[in-house]
Amino acid sequence: MKIIHGEGFNNRERIAFRNIIYRNVISDIKVLIENYYKFHSEPLQKQIETTIDEVSNLDFNIKIDKEISEKILTIWKNEKIQQIFQNYEKFNIPESSEYFFNKISEIDIDNYLPSDEDILLCRVQTTGVNQIKFESKGYNFTLIDVGGQRNERRKWINHFENILSVLFVTSLSEYNQKLYEDESINRMHESILLFEQISNNQYFHKSPIILFLNKVDLFKRKIAKYPLTIAFPNYTGGNTFEEASQYIEKKIKKKRKKSKSSIYCHYTCATNTKNVKFVFNAIQDIILQQILPQMGIL
Numbered sequence: 001m002k003i004i005h006g007e008g009f010n011n012r013e014r015i016a017f018r019n020i021i022y023r024n025v026i027s028d029i030k031v032l033i034e035n036y037y038k039f040h041s042e043p044l045q046k047q048i049e050t051t052i053d054e055v056s057n058l059d060f061n062i063k064i065d066k067e068i069s070e071k072i073l074t075i076w077k078n079e080k081i082q083q084i085f086q087n088y089e090k091f092n093i094p095e096s097s098e099y100f101f102n103k104i105s106e107i108d109i110d111n112y113l114p115s116d117e118d119i120l121l122c123r124v125q126t127t128g129v130n131q132i133k134f135e136s137k138g139y140n141f142t143l144i145d146v147g148g149q150r151n152e153r154r155k156w157i158n159h160f161e162n163i164l165s166v167l168f169v170t171s172l173s174e175y176n177q178k179l180y181e182d183e184s185i186n187r188m189h190e191s192i193l194l195f196e197q198i199s200n201n202q203y204f205h206k207s208p209i210i211l212f213l214n215k216v217d218l219f220k221r222k223i224a225k226y227p228l229t230i231a232f233p234n235y236t237g238g239n240t241f242e243e244a245s246q247y248i249e250k251k252i253k254k255k256r257k258k259s260k261s262s263i264y265c266h267y268t269c270a271t272n273t274k275n276v277k278f279v280f281n282a283i284q285d286i287i288l289q290q291i292l293p294q295m296g297i298l
């Protein structure tokens with residue numbers, strides 16, 4: 001929202017993101033190492049054992065300089081670590097880690113300032129509730145962003161009153177992933193259940209819901225490799241983007257009981273600013289031309 005409706009990020013904010021990116025990279029390389037040793041008792045490679053020890057002991061809050069980046073890169077390029085990364089879904093390793101490892105030689109320079117793309121791809125879990133106010137087409141909007149993880153959801157209820165529309169963002173590409181909070185639960189099953197609860201909640205009886213099926217880019221790549229039956233054993237359609245995404249869309253939408261207000265669905269790639277701009281314009285049009293008049297507000 002800051003990129004498409006605000007004044008963008010200033011240098012102070014970019015520096016704050018730089019520290020988050022350092023932390024992300026250090027955490028991701030440690031998770032890769034830990035997962036390697038969970039499944040293998042033999043050393044990764046004798047010559048790099050010292051490097052592994054050093055990286056494993058790195059503090060999360062340090063700056064990544066040339067010396068550290070070279071160590072991280074040696075481990076990242078290791079064939080066995082690459083094999084662990086190929087199964088990143090299994091180990092809850094964020095997909096964006098690859099992007100940062102591959103550009104680590106830009107991150108380790110003294111005056112590195114994250115680009116908009118870096119900021120969009122870095123990971124900051126939402127805790128609490130963030131309100132984002134912006135003005136568009138002559139109207140003032142307030143967007144309330146809540147955290148999706150289980151322990152965050154009890155905070156949502158305080159913000160259910162006076163909501164014009166619910167924006168429900170879910171990932172298409174999570175069908176072969178397990179919850180971070182509970183590794184026995186498929187993420188997509190959890191999201192569908194959550195959609196059922198939210199969309200039928202008494203507070204949103206009359207609220208239209210805008211459903212974002214996000215991470216289209218990752219889903220397109222993934223569906224060619226992993227069949228949708230991983231999440232839905234009864235699925236008999238093809239493993240193409242069109243068929244599989246339509247199936248997921250229908251499966252989610254039908255959870256909202258009939259006679260409730262509409263569901264508007266958008267396929268998105270949240271890291272693509274152009275796509276987000278386009279979708280947000282479409283949503284504002286829906287809100288202004290359909291939702292407000294239906295509610296008797298315009």
Ligand SMILES: Nc1nc2c(ncn2[C@@H]2O[C@H](COP(=O)(O)OP(=O)(O)OP(=O)(O)O)[C@@H](O)[C@H]2O)c(=O)[nH]1
Nearest residue numbers: 096120121122123125126147148149215269270271
């Ligand atoms: N490739 C790709 N990555 C995405 C997309 N949308 C989000 N991400 C990445 O997914 C990660 C998590 O994104 P967030 O926006 O923090 O997710 P969230 O749903 O707000 O998570 P919580 O705050 O915990 O509820 C980040 O690293 C993002 O860059 C997308 O469409 N494509």
Ligand SMILES: [Mg+2]
Nearest residue numbers: 125126146147
């Ligand atoms: Mg968030």
